[in-house]
Structures are given as C-alpha cells and as structure tokens.
C-alpha cells in the first residue's frame with residue numbers, strides 16, 4: 001500500500017506577477033465550516049461580496065460578482081455571453097494576454113480584427129480610436145495591465161470614445177485590480193474582469209467581474225432570441241439552440257443565481273468565497289488610495305535598488321506597470337540558473353517571461369500581500385548574491401542602500417505631512 005506524504009509546502013517569498021503570497025487571515029477564512037449555498041447566512045456573504053466588489057471596481061454597476069474558475073473564466077464568461085457569431089471584435093494586442101482575448105473571441109465565432117504593437121510598449125489611445133472609427137467593431141477587448149511585458153495601457157480616452165461610438169469595451173484588469181486604480185465608471189468601461197491571485201492576494205480560483213446595463217441588454221437580447229425560437233416550436237431547429245454556447249459561463253444564468261431570485265445554477269465555491277470575502281475586507285480596510293500608494297512606494301524602492309545595482313529595466317518606462325518590473329537578463333548570464341538559485345537557496349520566486357521574451361527578461365511582481373518593504377529588501381539582497389555568484393558585473397552593496405533611501409525619504413515626507 002502506498003503511504004502518501006502529508007502536504008508541507010515550503011515557506012516562500014513570492015515575487016512573481018502571480019500567484020502571490022496570501023494573507024494568513026484569508027487562509028484562515030478558507031478553513032471555516034461550510035454553509036449550504038441557500039442558507040441565508042451564506043447568501044448574506046454573497047451579497048456583501050458583491051458590495052465590496054463594487055467598491056473595488058469603483059462602480060455603481062448592479063452586477064459585480066465572481067465567476068468560479070481562474071481569471072480566464074471571467075474573460076471567457078463575458079466574451080462568450082456577448083459575442084454573437086459574426087460580431088466584429090477589435091483586439092489591440094501588446095503582449096501575451098491580448099492573444100488570449102483573440103483566441104477566446106475567435107472561439108466565440110467573432111470576426112476578429114487585431115492591432116499589434118511591439119512588446120514593451122502600449123498604444124497611443126488615438127491609434128485605437130482611429131481603428132474603432134475605421135473598423136466599426138461591435139466590441140473592443142483590451143488588456144489593462146500586460147503581465148507578460150509589464151506595461152499598462154491608458155484606458156480613459158478609449159472608454160469615452162467607445163461610449164460615444166456605441167461600441168462595447170471589455171477590459172482584462174486581471175493583473176491591475178487591487179494594485180493600481182481601475183475606474184470602471186469614470187473611464188466608461190462596460191465590462192471588467194479581475195483576478196484574485198495577484199493584487200487581491202487570494203488563491204487562484206475565482207474571477208471577479210463587473211458589467212453595466214449595456215452589457216446586460218446584449219445578454220438579455222440573446223436570451224429573448226432563444227426564448228422566441230423555443231416559443232415558435234423550433235426546438236429541434238439548429239437556430240433554437242441556446243445563443244450562449246456555455247452553460248457554466250453564461251452570465252445570464254450566473255446573474256440570476258447572484259440575484260435575490262437565487263435561481264439554481266452551479267454549487268457556489270463556499271471556501272473560495274470565504275477567502276475572497278476576507279481578501280476584499282482586508283483590501284478595503286487598508287483603503288484603495290493607501291493600497292495604491294503602498295504599491296507605488298515598493299515599486300520605487302525596487303527600481304532604485306535594481307538601477308543602483310546596474311541592472312537595466314526592460315520596456316518603455318512611460319507605460320511601466322507599477323506592480324510588475326521587468327529586468328533585462330545581462331549577456332552571458334543564465335536567467336533560469338539565477339531563478340533556480342533564488343528559489344532553492346533563498347526561498348524567493350521570481351518569473352521569466354513568454355515567447356520572444358523567454359530567456360531575455362526576468363519579471364518581478366510587487367503585488368498585494370507580497371508587496372512589502374521586507375520582501376523588496378530580501379529580494380534585492382538575494383538577487384545581488386545570486387548575480388555575483390553567476391559572475392555578473394554589478395555594483396555590489398549599492399542596491400539595499402538605494403532602496404532604504406526611498407523608504408526613509410518616504411517616511412520623512414509622511415512625517416512632515418502628518
């Protein structure tokens with residue numbers, strides 16, 4: 001008989017662009033007793049989670065709830081629920097996750113039009129607006145923070161143009177939500193998808209989404225077509241098939257389940273919802289402005305340390321994402337060997353990248369619970385040690401001093417302003 005070992009994961013400092021470390025309070029919440037999914041105690045937790053998500057997404061939208069599944073389940077739920085076969089969908093791509101939007105839209109039968117930008121940069125909003133005017137899409141799908149390249153796409157002007165031109169704008173804010181501002185209403189975003197395992201610092205497994213009545217109307221219209229076809233007795237006719245191809249990811253059915261009617265759909269993931277509820281509670285108790293400032297401060301300290309060490313950062317600095325810092329791997333250095341040393345000797349995980357960037361950059365995340373002075377200083381010290389061990393020519397001893405200068409400068413400024 002096999003005796004399988006009890007799980008005992010090693011303690012890690014996770015400085016990747018996700019998944020990141022989880023607040024012990026979230027882990028504790030996830031171990032609480034399970035409630036039935038229609039127990040009023042549980043439905044009250046569902047309602048509170050919706051309320052907190054509205055605050056996080058900075059929206060007055062009625063619909064804000066998690067889709068069960070990793071972040072892409074939220075993306076797929078939105079796209080599959082609103083794209084009708086043949087709909088023209090414009091997808092500006094500036095990294096790997098733009099390609100994911102392309103693939104999912106393709107599977108939904110969209111007529112996809114792409115715009116591509118060199119990795120490491122983002123679009124001038126006007127470039128996207130011009131393409132919307134020329135291509136006349138029904139939907140634009142766009143990534144806010146491209147984790148693969150560490151760039152952030154400004155959205156406000158694009159959102160306003162989409163609203164004026166009556167185009168739906170769907171935004172993947174998986175990597176930015178909870179770490180940098182995502183202003184759903186002020187930027188006129190019609191649907192936004194977040195991720196739990198990054199700046200919210202809850203394990204992967206849920207995808208918070210929010211959408212407005214423009215999206216809801218589109219979903220309702222597809223339902224009406226479906227009902228009309230059924231009513232006309234055409235149930236065996238191919239056109240009478242459900243208009244939204246997925247049952248699990250049908251936002252129309254999900255919203256009925258999250259509404260007071262509580263129409264039965266799936267069995268809600270009780271323990272994950274406890275975790276999300278606790279993660280959101282902690283996030284809102286810190287306060288969005290303070291949380292965004294903490295992310296900016298730790299980024300500044302990390303960047304100061306890396307630059308003092310003599311490392312060069314990848315990508316256009318004017319559109320750098322606060323929560324992901326990409327570092328060019330110096331010539332002659334084996335990036336994977338440095339990463340392995342960080343993990344095995346220091347217990348720190350950083351990431352590599354994808355496609356053409358694989359082996360060319362490291363990606364360091366400063367997200368959520370992992371985004372702390374302790375972690376940044378620990379990483380800089382370990383990174384310096386690992387790089388020296390690999391023969392890299394760096395300015396030894398400068399990184400931590402530079403990072404400490406940033407932290408001490410910020411503490412002085414705070415004391416002066418207090």
Ligand SMILES: Cc1ncc(COP(=O)(O)O)c(C=O)c1O
Pocket residue numbers: 018070071072073097100143145146147148172174175195204
């Ligand atoms: C910007 C972005 N979008 C989508 C995803 C996909 O998320 P998941 O792996 O949780 O499905 C990721 C994951 O890293 C991401 O960074």
